[in-house]
Amino acid sequence: MGQLNRALTITKKNILIYYLKGPVIIFGVLIPVFFFLAFIAGGKQLPWSFLISGLTSMTIFFTATSVSPVIMPWEAQMNTLERLIASPISIYAIIVGDILASICFGLLITIIPIILALATNVTIMNPLTFIIGVILASTCFSALGTLLSTPRTNLPSNIMMLSSLIKFPLVFISGIFIPLESMGWGSYIALFSPLTYTMDIVRYSMQGIHAYPINIDILALIIFTIIFFTASVKLHEVNIPHRI
């Protein structure tokens, strides 16, 4: 219980210091909205339910990976990481705390596209699958966020750049703007993106169509989460002492 309580303290601290900031919330909402608007303005004639499921998936993805990559370099720069490491909290618990805060933020902001979907008569046909999918995706992307924070740099801008280099291509290979069935050979690359499986679950929940069996989508998200989390803990254990 001790380490869990300590992880929850990290969660509270992150929400208080990093997430409850106007610019962070606005930024978390704006990026997916801009993508969405750019896509609509591009003139593609796709059903609204397809577009809104894409917006929902993108929102989970961008919000859950928005702040978690920069917390560690930021704390190292401000010397507060030293305080955490000198405290009786394991690196494992610090990562869990970071992930929980990121999940909360991801879920909170994702309410906005869900409200938009419901307000525009998009029905969530499989609410349970949708809820499980959104929570799993939020967890998976939050773990990815902590993995992105592992390089030995204390400059948040370096991590932001690396993070963008990984995040933005994922949006284009995951069937958000082009349905997987129309991607040709690109659909094979899509298999390596957790966003693909998120998109598939959300699309199944809102449109009733899916590219892979839903069980496989859920399993894929769980496997990605385990890989990201394990890699993140191992790399942070090695790299944190070099950041102090």
Next chain:
Amino acid sequence: MVIEVKGLSKRFGDIQAVDNISFNVEKGEIFGFLGPNGAGKTTTVRMLTGIIKPDNGQINILGHDMIKDPIKVKEKIGVVPETSNAYIDITGWENMMLTAGLYDIPREDAARRSKELLEDFDIYNRRNHKVKGYSKGMKQRLILCMALLHNPLLLFLDEPTSGLDVQSSIKIIEKLEKIKKEGKTIFLTTHNMWEAEKLCDRIAIINRGKIAAIDKPRFLKEITEEMKKIEVTFEEKPDFERLKRVIKEPIHKIEDKNFIVESEDISDIILKIGEFAMENNLKIKSLNTLTPSLEEVFIKIVEGE
């Protein structure tokens, strides 16, 4: 024994930051860890507090192996680092509660103890202000409060008064004396020799990663026997050139009727000065033997390495 260190080493690339050091710290003492910049003080503290792992050696703190069981050790120690590391975007009180969470202290206990500590350190009335608005001295006192919140048995302080004004430094030193009286053990690194001399029961001097000397301050001073000095003041100005020829030892700080002479054999010098005074009809106004300051001992040890 509160701290037992054996054969501790740490290398960063080509630099051997800490080189096979061993020492013990006993319960209730203030143990000073002195050394010039880059000597290995902070690296040692970081290994002792579990922030970095040593390459070799053993660290046993309060009966636990720091390398094998760091969480157990960290639960019992408090750490005040060289640079303030409170979260500046939240209040002092929120920092205390965050620390309480990290040490798994029940909420009510945390609130009660935080109030006591913040009052004791004169920052309770600023508890609801963001830390970014605190002065350096206030931030340092807050860090000390955070380090004491879980009532640690052992406190590590890395340059706690560095960069503080005299008033703030004195306040911190007074608090450390009070903490010592409560029976806690303190491991203190400092550049401030006056502070070390005033506070420390024992002192280790580290240089180039190795322990150069370790003892009680007064015994450390005895290491430098040859540095014993005598300060003499005559009632009239003597002929210093003649005096130098008589005593055959270097004379320092000649000021009108006063001078300081350094010698290995004090009694011989006193005798010679007495004879010189009689021969020249001079009256000695005062004659004092001066023991070297800790600063002089430190410089001598570090330069002699």
